Amino acid sequence: MENRIDIQKLEPKAYQAMFALENYLQNSDLSKIHIELIKIRASQINACAFCINMHTADAIKLGETTQRIFLLNAWRETELFTEEERVILAITEEVTLISNKGLSDETYTKALAIFDENYIAQIIMAVVTINAWNRIAVSTHKKIQ
Numbered sequence: 001m002e003n004r005i006d007i008q009k010l011e012p013k014a015y016q017a018m019f020a021l022e023n024y025l026q027n028s029d030l031s032k033i034h035i036e037l038i039k040i041r042a043s044q045i046n047a048c049a050f051c052i053n054m055h056t057a058d059a060i061k062l063g064e065t066t067q068r069i070f071l072l073n074a075w076r077e078t079e080l081f082t083e084e085e086r087v088i089l090a091i092t093e094e095v096t097l098i099s100n101k102g103l104s105d106e107t108y109t110k111a112l113a114i115f116d117e118n119y120i121a122q123i124i125m126a127v128v129t130i131n132a133w134n135r136i137a138v139s140t141h142k143k144i145q
Helices: 012-026 032-045 049-061 066-070 072-077 083-096 105-114 117-139
Strands: none
Touching: 012 117, 032 049, 032 072, 032 083, 032 117, 049 066, 049 117, 066 072, 072 083, 083 105, 083 117, 105 117
């Protein structure tokens, strides 16, 4: 892949805004593992190698197992993920693939049974944020270092 523009250098204020979202997420009530599962799963859907690589490494540093990471794209087919994580992953997929139907009533209702509205809002913001990062990285052919 050819080199493309470096938005961080060309438009630093845009990156500052993105980093502000990251700072918000790191200071939210979301568990660090929940954040990384969201980031990895959305990045898998969006085929963002840069982000998959980064967030897989981050998750491992937090104590996530390689087995669960390997099975993340097939989370429905395993019992390795908690009910909370399963709902988070469903939200992640439905919001990432918003053109399919968006966040379904079924998934939203399950989320309300497990999480308070603030946690759900934070989950959605985490999904929105990683989707923005994925689009930046894929569009600019961001390289794995």
